[in-house]
Amino acid sequence: MKSAAIHEIHPEQQYLDLMQQIWETGSQRVDRTGIGTRSIAGAMLRYDLADGAMPLLTTKRVYWKTATREMLWFLTGETNIRPLVLQGVKIWNEWPHARYVKESGDDVSLDEFVQRIADDEAFAARWGDLGPVYGKQWVDWPTYRYRKDGLYERGEGINQVAEVIDSLRNNPGSRRHIIEGWNVAELDRMALPPCHKTYQFHVAEGRLNCMLYQRSCDVALGLPFNLWSAALLVRMMAQQVGLEPGELVWMGGDVHLYLNHEDLITEQLGRTPCGSPTLEISRKPETIFDYKIDDFVVHDYAPQAPIKAPVAV
Template sequence: MEQYLQLCRTIMENGTDKGDRTGTGTRSIFGHQMRFDLSDGFPLMTTKKTAFRLIVSELLWFIKGDTNVRTLIEEKNPIWDDWAFEKFVKSGEYSGPDMADFGRRAAKDPAFKEVLDHEMDKFRGKILSDDRFAEAYGDLGPVYGRQWRSWPDGRGGTIDQLKNVIESIQTTPDSRRHIVSAWNPAEVEDMALPPCHTLFQFYVADGRLSCQLYQRSADVFLGVPFNIASYALLTHLIARETGLQLGEFVHTLGDAHIYSNHFDQVNEQLSREPRQLPSLAIDADGKSIFELETSDIRVEGYDPHPKIKAPIAV
């Protein structure tokens, strides 16, 4: 994962300090590419422990076309909870303590973090127990799963981009149209978070499948390690589905940034030596990509440095 560490160094040493939507502040560069040969091992970060189970359950959530955090909460995956919770606390139905700017406040104030954790636990419990509440506040709008599996075609129907791209890889492998887009301008304003990983394309050569992702906005410390592993996993799954060998994952970044409240964590990570990459194992004979469960997928030989905590910018 030296490519990732070099990206961090480049941003820290040569990036431009900028404001951002969250008010946190970032240091960023524009336009960067990393390439990962998937035959060299599974690119899961070793300089800090990265929660592979969360990566798997989120990706399968996308693949199944789901957009409601209830499914993720059932899997004990909190990745999207903050955006759903933000929707709730800004509603007229919320009557608890002031949760304005809760992400940054919790990072600085342990007492407030206890209050936030209590309110978040109540929120998760109600999402699981109350169908009306889950529909109102658990759904994130037409985010990734909706666009991948049910893109509105403008004629009252939908387009299953993921199913279509699998079929096109199988039937016309040399096509240059193996593309799935999550960026739907007509629905961006209805999404809890506009897609950061906006478009991916597959490429077949010499019986090997490669994938390139264009990511418009890249939270390099928290998000990018997940994105690398997620799209590497997607490439594994599509290769499995289409009977191809593994090629490369190519990660192209637009605005690649490190939040100002992540600088210390990045420096700590840069002080660590990378370790050997793990391997991926899929135990799901007879299951299609659309039938896979989190328990079907695991990594072997993963020996990372300890995790490094950092606040998410909402």
């Protein structure tokens, strides 16, 4: 009979194991950005969100407020970066900047471009829009009605988030609690087609579970944000419908590391996860669309130092 207790593996270790697997065994490929990746096909991570637990990495600092502001922006249906810029959120700036330089011929720096977005509302309206990305599809999926003259006219948009919340309340056993971002007809108008594309919710024993399918995943920079954001959405939806948070099941398609992230990868794999950060939601708004950044409080988060790496655009 073993007298020693079995050492419990830290939930973050599965993320580090995935990173190591990709870096050591992934296929080296040429990608859209021209930088190159090491990639594997298919991966899964599972996180229990009970008792306030969140998949918030401790082996480097993750700016969870930035990710939260992005999620709240998605829920507004907004597609222009200006509301993010005015909050100091930088994660979407590179895409409209690259488009501006290409189309205008003005080789302005990223910082100068972002300052113009903040200062000039008309400039932001022209150059700050990302097309019908995430939030637009989530809360205003376009519809078209057939007319007797053989043409189509624009119908009322579909608020997928509101519909899923309604179905969770009234038909929790449904297998159709889905929020979909992959609108094939509008992909060519998006600055970046959705990576975290399909969310499916599942109710069991009073708990709300979520399966997220992500078609493309930058494990070093993107996934830490994606895990937090998905878990945050589960926590908000669970609160709105009177369920306890359950399990977040993340599934990736093309799961990769960029070749120019080697320093980040080496540094992070040399670190050991520690601590168990939790999230407190300080109030219950009337709807899921009424949360504010101050409603979220993280406890017991003492991450190791940030690790910087370039974003591939």
